Amino acid sequence: MTRYASVLDLIGNTPVVDVSALSPKPGVTILAKLEGRNPAGSVKDRVALSMVDAAERNGRLIPGQDGQTLLEPSSGNTGIALAMVCRLRGYHLKVVLPTNVSPERRQLLVAFGAEIIDSPGNEGSNGAVRLAQSLSTDHPEWIFLYQYANPANPLVHYTTTGPEILADVPEITHFVAGLGTSGTLMGVGRYLKEQRPGIQIWAVEPPSGETVDGLRNLDDGYVPPIFSDNDGEKLLDRRVIIRPRESIEWTRRLTEVGLFSGLSAGAVVAGAAKCAASIEDGQSATIVALIADDGWKYLSTGAWSDDLDEVVERAKATIYF
Amino acid sequence: MSAVLRVPTVLRPAMGGATVIAVEGSTVGEVLFKLTTTYPAVKGQLLNDDGTLHRFLNVYVNDDDVRYLGGVDALIANDDEITLLPAVAGGLW
Incomplete structure (x- = not known):
């Protein structure tokens, strides 16, 4: 075992595991990068x-x-x-x-x-x-510090997460991650596109704006400055919504491959499955899905144990992504 | 083409309170333009003067963001589901 001087030295270098058993298409590999292995539990x-x-x-x-x-x-x-x-x-x-x-x-x-x-x-x-x-x-x-506008947010993904992915999965063709501040997608996306120009970057998001009722009109909307600063619209290739039911169903499906992950991970893997389904028959592809955290912080949602309809209703009123 | 459109909370007061409405049009731009004529209160909330999408409006066809499918020129097929969502802060992690 390696000996570390500080818990902070444990950040990064997270493992990648093959979860292709969940892939809807033969020949399309899905790999999960487990950011829940970071010491405070997330990316x-x-x-x-x-x-x-x-x-x-x-x-x-x-x-x-x-x-x-x-x-x-x-x-x-x-x-x-x-x-x-x-x-x-x-x-x-x-x-x-x-x-x-x-x-x-x-x-x-x-x-x-x-x-x-x-x-x-x-x-x-x-x-x-x-x-x-x-x-x-x-x-x-x-x-x-303002993570939505702080260049150190995407930068760390450009200098660490992206290079880790390419070192572990040189054959990567698609990267799928959740869109929050957009830091992960901007940093990893920019790095991967520089190294492999043909790579596709897919963003997954919950339908957040559907339930937020504190807006007076659309001009109260918000686009993270780091998304605009990094020309996010050009960097992404696809951006899809995954709704609460699908997120929870896929969070449950992740246990089939031994992964106990957060609810956003369910959404991201659902997005990866959608991505896999879009690959032409007979073509191969390797998709890396970023799993932001583990399931521990979500046990109280009943996501794994309660009736699916009840969990979905609860999830609509809870921020889980 | 006839499709259904999901209206977000923020636009409902300007669109008669409906959560889901039936719409007609062959492209996203056409559907949105028709909405501005049917519901004048949403004018300026959906499209800019040059016909591009409002900066804080995200439009999805069958849950796929149309900005990556051709923008206002994205095609609509029969029975497609169009979702309008305001751009809000994510970063929910």
Whole structure:
């Protein structure tokens, strides 16, 4: 066994496992990259460490100095990852969190010593972003890393996640991941397209805008600055919605190959299956699907144990992606 | 072509409160333009003056984003399901 000096050294270099048993098409391989193996449990460990390191390098954060506070809107994983990094680096973290996230996410934030500021659940992540922006204006002394606009977010995927995927799967033809801040897709997508220009980048998202009712009109909408800054519309080849029922069905199907994954992973693998189905008969392809986290934080949703219809209804009112 | 269109919460007040409506048109642009004539309150909310999609409107045909299928020129087939969604902050991880 390798010996590590810090938990932070455990971030990245996640394994890839063949889940082609779930592929709807013979000859199309599906591989899952397991980001739940990161120490705080998700792909966001990479982003959190990258943003804090960048802030320390450019002097916004001063290592070892008391009384420094960070502020971040998050529906969970970024907050949890930042809380872990901040605990180790000695910073205080305030997380703006929609009220309708799973209780496990809330508890993990508390476990790592973060302070939670509630934002209205019916406004989703939009509401959390708006409140954090307003708090940041009122408190310029707080360090606002702002994952939606921070170039250190896509950069860490360009420098680590992308190269790891290509090293482990040189035959990759398609990459599928969830679209949230767009950091993963922008960073990995840009790296892979530079290295393999023919590769296809597929984005999967839940129908978030369907249920968010805090919008007055479309002009209240939001496109993450890192998506625009990286010319996301040109970088992506396809962008598909996966609805809650399909996400949960595929989260359950992942257990058939021994994977206990978060609900967004179900959506991403459903997207990978859709991608596989689009490959012409007789053609081969290798799809890498990024599994953002494991299932532990979602046990309270009953996703694996309760009646599917009930879980779907519950999921519509919960932020799980 | 006749298709069904799912209306997001934010546009329902301007479109008579319906959640799902029947629409006609051979392309996404044609369907959206017809909506602006039937429901004048959504004018400026769907299409820009140059006929391109509003920046914060995502349009999906059978759950596939039309920006990657030809944009407003994406074709509509009979019984397709069109979904309009406002672009909102994701980052739910």
